[in-house]
Amino acid sequence: MLAVIIVILIIWAVMWAFYKFMYPRAPKSMMPKKGDVTTPRQCDFCGNSLAEYRGVLETKPVSVEEISAAGLAVSDSGSDMKGHKELFFCNYEHQADFHGGKTYQADA
Secondary structure (H helix, E strand, O other), X not given: OHHHHHHHHHHHHHHHHHHHHHOOOOOHHHOOOXXXXXXXXXXXXXXXXXXXXXXXXXXXXXXXXXXXXXXXXXXXXXXXXXXXXXEEEOOHHHHHHHOOOOOOOOOO
């Protein structure tokens, strides 16, 4: 009986070490910080779903005519679209490819 318990403990220790080696914890720099938005968003270029704090959020002003031409509803209160169009990308390469090689970085 003691041998069975020792074998189970050895197997548990080996499996624990294996999973620690194969699936290490992510670095703290990749974890969300206080104030980060963790809701998933879809990339406007590839369609991949990613947490908002991990991607590139592009906000640029648009006119009412552009909103109407795109077929989006324009409300008088301005709660839906406050004159800004938000685009989300996985990374800066997707942002550049979406705009044909030109990136839009806020205050860069």
